[in-house]
Amino acid sequence: MLLFILKRLFISIPVIFILATLTFCIMRVTPGGPFDKDKAIPPEIKANIEAKYHLDKPTFINTPAFYKKKWIHVLTETQYFYYMKGLAQGDLGPSYKYLGRSVTDIILDSLPVSVELGFYAALILAAYKHNTWIDNAAMFTAISGITLPSFLVAALLIYIFSIKMAWLPAGLWDGGWEYKILPTIALGLRPVAIIARLMRTSMLDVIKADYVRTARAKGLNEVWVILKHVVKNSLIPVITISGPLLAGIITGSFVIEHVFAIPGIAKHFILAVTNRDYTLIMGVTLVYAVLLIIANILVDVFYALVDPRIKLS
Amino acid sequence: MKKYSWIAVILLIVGLMLYAKPWSKKSLPSNEFRFVIVSEPPTLDWSLATDNVSADIIFNLMEGLVQYDANLNVQPALAEKWDISKDGLHYTFYLRKDVTWSDGKPLTAQDFVDGWQRLLDPKTASEYAYFLFDVKNAQDYNSKKISDFNQVGVHAKDDHTLVIDLWHPASYFLTLHAFWATFPLRKDIVEKFGAPQWTEPQNIVTCGPFKLKAWEHDYKVVLEANPLYYGPKPKVQLATAYIINEDSTALSLYETGKVDLIRRIPPLLIAKYKNHPDHKNGPFLRGYYYGMNVLKKPFSDVRVRKAFSMAIDRTQLTTLLGGNQIPTTSWIPKGMQGYEPEIGLKFDLDKAKLLLAQAGYPNGAGFPQIKMAYDTRDDNKVIAESLQQQWKQNLNIELTIENQEWKVYIKQLQTDAPPLWRLGWGADFPDPDNFLNLFTSYSGNNLTRWKNKSYDALIEAGAKELDISKRLPIYHKAQKLLTEEEAPIIPLFIDAQNVLIKPYIHGYALNAMSINILKNVEIHK
Numbered sequence: 145m146l147l148f149i150l151k152r153l154f155i156s157i158p159v160i161f162i163l164a165t166l167t168f169c170i171m172r173v174t175p176g177g178p179f180d181k182d183k184a185i186p187p188e189i190k191a192n193i194e195a196k197y198h199l200d201k202p203t204f205i206n207t208p209a210f211y212k213k214k215w216i217h218v219l220t221e222t223q224y225f226y227y228m229k230g231l232a233q234g235d236l237g238p239s240y241k242y243l244g245r246s247v248t249d250i251i252l253d254s255l256p257v258s259v260e261l262g263f264y265a266a267l268i269l270a271a272y273k274h275n276t277w278i279d280n281a282a283m284f285t286a287i288s289g290i291t292l293p294s295f296l297v298a299a300l301l302i303y304i305f306s307i308k309m310a311w312l313p314a315g316l317w318d319g320g321w322e323y324k325i326l327p328t329i330a331l332g333l334r335p336v337a338i339i340a341r342l343m344r345t346s347m348l349d350v351i352k353a354d355y356v357r358t359a360r361a362k363g364l365n366e367v368w369v370i371l372k373h374v375v376k377n378s379l380i381p382v383i384t385i386s387g388p389l390l391a392g393i394i395t396g397s398f399v400i401e402h403v404f405a406i407p408g409i410a411k412h413f414i415l416a417v418t419n420r421d422y423t424l425i426m427g428v429t430l431v432y433a434v435l436l437i438i439a440n441i442l443v444d445v446f447y448a449l450v451d452p453r454i455k456l457s
Numbered sequence: 458m459k460k461y462s463w464i465a466v467i468l469l470i471v472g473l474m475l476y477a478k479p480w481s482k483k484s485l486p487s488n489e490f491r492f493v494i495v496s497e498p499p500t501l502d503w504s505l506a507t508d509n510v511s512a513d514i515i516f517n518l519m520e521g522l523v524q525y526d527a528n529l530n531v532q533p534a535l536a537e538k539w540d541i542s543k544d545g546l547h548y549t550f551y552l553r554k555d556v557t558w559s560d561g562k563p564l565t566a567q568d569f570v571d572g573w574q575r576l577l578d579p580k581t582a583s584e585y586a587y588f589l590f591d592v593k594n595a596q597d598y599n600s601k602k603i604s605d606f607n608q609v610g611v612h613a614k615d616d617h618t619l620v621i622d623l624w625h626p627a628s629y630f631l632t633l634h635a636f637w638a639t640f641p642l643r644k645d646i647v648e649k650f651g652a653p654q655w656t657e658p659q660n661i662v663t664c665g666p667f668k669l670k671a672w673e674h675d676y677k678v679v680l681e682a683n684p685l686y687y688g689p690k691p692k693v694q695l696a697t698a699y700i701i702n703e704d705s706t707a708l709s710l711y712e713t714g715k716v717d718l719i720r721r722i723p724p725l726l727i728a729k730y731k732n733h734p735d736h737k738n739g740p741f742l743r744g745y746y747y748g749m750n751v752l753k754k755p756f757s758d759v760r761v762r763k764a765f766s767m768a769i770d771r772t773q774l775t776t777l778l779g780g781n782q783i784p785t786t787s788w789i790p791k792g793m794q795g796y797e798p799e800i801g802l803k804f805d806l807d808k809a810k811l812l813l814a815q816a817g818y819p820n821g822a823g824f825p826q827i828k829m830a831y832d833t834r835d836d837n838k839v840i841a842e843s844l845q846q847q848w849k850q851n852l853n854i855e856l857t858i859e860n861q862e863w864k865v866y867i868k869q870l871q872t873d874a875p876p877l878w879r880l881g882w883g884a885d886f887p888d889p890d891n892f893l894n895l896f897t898s899y900s901g902n903n904l905t906r907w908k909n910k911s912y913d914a915l916i917e918a919g920a921k922e923l924d925i926s927k928r929l930p931i932y933h934k935a936q937k938l939l940t941e942e943e944a945p946i947i948p949l950f951i952d953a954q955n956v957l958i959k960p961y962i963h964g965y966a967l968n969a970m971s972i973n974i975l976k977n978v979e980i981h982k
Contacts, residue, residue: 176864
């Protein structure tokens with residue numbers, strides 16, 4: 145199994161580089177750059193800024209170097225090469241919006257907050273799975289959890305618990321537990337709902353299977369039938385989806401963090417794009433990619449644990 | 458046993474939450490003022506800052522040679538007095554002798570020279586370096602034509618005398634010293650910690666009424682009264698700026714008493730809060746206009762431009778917005794010298810129709826299909842739709858509306874502007890030059906592509922004239938040319954500030970530049 149994990153991690157390195165390249169291309173194609181503003185900058189000042197961030201270099205291919213026959217510079221004196229070189233050394237570069245702050249710092253400051261919130265939301269998930277008794281009530285929550293967009297859920301929670309009842313703060317992240325309850329519920333509701341629905345459908349399928357009938361015919365205790373034969377076998381689709389779901393929870397939700405003014409990483413997924421903060425866009429995209437890759441590897445490992453027919457190779 | 462496992466999990470959650478920060482329900486100190494800023498300050502480095510959010514903090518950490526009073530008149534600050542030579546080319550500032558930096562070192566004239574050198578250094582890549590381009594050789598130093606900073610026209614004559622030489626007289630030059638880019642700087646601190654680390658709370662050294670106590674990125678900035686400040690000490694011990702991007706969240710936090718001041722109410726909610734006792738309103742030196750691309754048909758014809766401007770009832774727009782914006786047909790905003798509401802093309806349907814007919818489009822017949830563009834925002838949409846409807850009704854001209862995301866939009870205006878588009882302009886300093894310069898033929902911000910030599914000449918003459926009574930007639934002429942005779946723009950209204958501030962907060966004065974001054978704030982609960 146260790147070999148399998150190592151192999152998967154090794155394969156993911158080129159995946160990350162391809163992803164970085166694609167993101168890089170899409171960003172440069174999008175109109176508007178980090179320093180385009182309504183107040184025009186004199187050309188000499190613009191030149192200084194572009195030089196500082198290597199934006200004065202050609203994007204992919206340095207044609208002037210080609211004519212000067214400096215062959216190596218054709219590929220190395222480019223924005224793409226500078227970025228990739230930094231990336232290979234683990235340097236995500238400076239942000240263009242938060243002048244000079246390193247993208248690594250921004251991510252290290254904001255990711256833990258999102259992870260903390262995601263952890264609480266995941267706990268709700270864990271609490272739920274143990275409770276087959278909630279079924280009917282849960283289905284109501286589940287359906288509303290899927291259909292209600294999270295900004296509405298968040299707004300409703302704020303309206304009821306902060307403005308009307310004044311029990312809990314309407315936002316901020318000041319350390320105390322009272323700040324964590326509403327965003328946790330708002331963030332956790334949707335994944336819980338998705339998993340609950342999926343689990344239910346999957347269990348209904350399995351419960352009709354022949355081996356369940358056999359188990360019952362053998363006279364096994366009903367609880368044992370459900371736990372050992374039904375739940376375990378219906379976990380496969382749930383595990384499949386929980387990987388990406390978990391990565392999503394950990395990186396947080398833009399809406400939730402925005403509405404509750406939580407200093408997490410999720411807002412950078414949107415704001416970095418509106419600011420055309422190239423390096424920050426790359427940074428958060430890569431963080432998300434790495435989390436997804438890890439989550440998917442975990443999913444595969446869990447498959448093997450749940451279903452002995454699946455072999456990791 | 459399994460039955461109770463869920464209880465165990467819930468207990469675990471509660472336990473963890475309590476463990477995270479036990480008993481954090483501490484009561485707030487009553488001398489903490491809490492306000493909202495709308496984004497993370499992009500930087501607190503005043504050589505690099507270009508935006509209002511950074512300014513909200515910097516203006517409380519630092520001061521310049523001069524500062525504005527509530528009516529935006531220039532008052533002494535770090536300089537106690539100054540001399541200006543008769544030809545307007547030489548400035549001598551005499552610094553106060555009782556100013557110390559927050560680490561106890563005295564402020565010297567050299568700190569200004571160091572600050573300006575850093576601002577102009579091409580390696581700093583400061584966007585606002587051009588604020589000093591009136592200073593001798595400053596532009597050449599910035600564009601690497603000269604490398605010796607001693608040739609630049611700023612020198613410390615002694616510890617408390619700063620001497621500045623300009624290329625040409627600049628009537629607005631004094632006001633620039635109230636602007637953050639020109640503030641002094643501790644070179645030793647910047648060199649010791651490097652950028653951007655030198656602006657972190659444990660490193661930064663400042664000389665304003667507050668010190669930087671904490672900066673939790675993306676969450677809050679905490680200011681603390683500076684005991685070494687030369688002036689009267691701030692009345693509040695702490696001022697906390699919460700970073701809240703979402704206006705409705707800020708509003709909920711205000712309503713639930715978590716913050717004391719919000720300075721942006723969602724545009725479409727202003728009408729609802731207009732009669733709220735906490736609501737305060739004030740003018741804002743910011744103009745809202747539609748520009749026309751004069752290189753493209755049909756707006757290459759001045760008669761069409763005038764007809765469009767005359768066919769708008771601007772009060773309809775301000776009524777829709779409901780935030781006490783002031784309808785305007787002239788360009789210099791109220792609150793700035795040179796404001797003359799009589800100038801400009803007034804709402805006059807008959808004349809508009811006549812002009813349109815003369816231009817070859819009687820009652821809108823044969824008018825080409827054109828689009829009007831705006832950047833995606835609620836209030837812009839409301840304005841665009843109202844204008845579309847007014848032009849349809851008044852001139853029988855059907856326009857299509859197109860909106861784009863801000864960066865895409867601004868890029869398009871700069872490269873290939875559509876026939877009709879919206880923009881705003883906020884003052885960098887409260888001088889008419891800052892507003893009128895915008896439409897000179899050499900301004901990078903003139904997206905109308907309108908070029909007029911007499912207009913350029915007027916603006917240059919205004920900048921060189923130091924006597925305000927002689928300057929105003931020049932600007933009067935320039936405004937007439939811009940908004941009446943040539944009309945490349947349609948001024949619509951002057952923006953307003955709408956804030957909510959708790960009744961127990963005293964001493965927070967609104968000014969038309971929306972500069973956030975906290976040193977006089979008092980809390981009486």
